[in-house]
Amino acid sequence: MTGRSFQPKLSRRAVLTGCLALIAARPARATTEAMRDAIRHFTGSAEIKAGRVKMDIPPLVENGNSVPLAITVESPMEKDDFVQAIAVFNEKNPQPNIGIFHLSSRSGRAFVSTRIRLGDSQNITAIAQMSDGSFWSGSVELIVTLPACAEN
Amino acid sequence: MARILINLPKAKRGEIVEIRTLIQHPMETGYRPKGDGTSFPRDIIRNFVCELDQIEIFRADLFPAIAANPFIAFTVKAEEGGTMTFSWIDDLGMSQTETVDFIVE
Numbered sequence: 001m002t003g004r005s006f007q008p009k010l011s012r013r014a015v016l017t018g019c020l021a022l023i024a025a026r027p028a029r030a031t032t033e034a035m036r037d038a039i040r041h042f043t044g045s046a047e048i049k050a051g052r053v054k055m056d057i058p059p060l061v062e063n064g065n066s067v068p069l070a071i072t073v074e075s076p077m078e079k080d081d082f083v084q085a086i087a088v089f090n091e092k093n094p095q096p097n098i099g100i101f102h103l104s105s106r107s108g109r110a111f112v113s114t115r116i117r118l119g120d121s122q123n124i125t126a127i128a129q130m131s132d133g134s135f136w137s138g139s140v141e142l143i144v145t146l147p148a149c150a151e152n
Numbered sequence: 153m154a155r156i157l158i159n160l161p162k163a164k165r166g167e168i169v170e171i172r173t174l175i176q177h178p179m180e181t182g183y184r185p186k187g188d189g190t191s192f193p194r195d196i197i198r199n200f201v202c203e204l205d206q207i208e209i210f211r212a213d214l215f216p217a218i219a220a221n222p223f224i225a226f227t228v229k230a231e232e233g234g235t236m237t238f239s240w241i242d243d244l245g246m247s248q249t250e251t252v253d254f255i256v257e
Contacts, residue, residue, distance in 0.1 A: 066219040077229075093217050094183050101226070102211040106204075108168035108229030112212075115219040117181070149183060 030096040035089050038096035039127060042087045043135045053126050053138030064118040064148040073110035073128040073136065083110035085129040092120040105131075117148040154248060158238060162255045163230030171202070172225040175240050175248070181216035197222055199241045204254060205234040230256045
């Protein structure tokens with residue numbers, strides 16, 4: 001076995017410039033303020049109450065590239081009282097938004113499930129907009145052992 | 153054409169069914185470095201819409217934090233059967249639509 005012969009030839013300079021390029025390319029991370037702004041953009045000036053939103057996501061994530069997320073909101077989902085939209089936000093990805101899901105009274109249940117990317121251990125917040133104009137929120141804190149964007 | 157998987161079960165009237173959808177798509181975030189100081193250009197699915205007989209029942213606005221090959225599951229209350237249309241639109245203007253008959257017994 002001559003494993004060495006498979007190694008690509010890399011000069012010290014090439015490695016160094018490559019590393020520098022990676023550092024330069026690292027995007028700015030969304031901060032808690034960015035998340036707050038994104039939430040404000042979604043809710044406007046309305047008050048956000050805690051509760052009614054339940055997030056189902058593993059607390060310890062092994063691979064940040066694909067994290068299963070399910071959100072349910074307590075609501076009768078009838079013609080005059082239903083969840084209009086569920087928006088999901090994060091703290092530390094390059095962008096604070098994850099997704100906005102628009103439901104209707106025909107949904108039957110206030111439920112949505114998807115798979116998301118997480119760049120770091122962080123808080124995830126979901127905000128539900130009710131048909132009466134009120135907003136409810138739920139949050140989870142989770143740990144990511146191998147983040148998405150691990151190329152950095 | 154991207155591959156699409158849709159799981160739309162038959163329903164009894166009044167029952168709430170879960171619809172699961174998945175489309176093959178790289179969901180390139182625009183943040184992944186190429187190695188030469190630039191990044192791969194962003195190409196994600198921005199919008200997903202589900203309609204039953206031209207009436208919207210579910211819509212999603214997606215961002216780069218949605219994983220590749222976006223999976224979206226949601227529910228619908230079975231009142232009347234009909235034609236269910238699923239459409240995805242991405243940054244490059246690719247739009248793909250799939251129709252499935254929704255059977256309510």
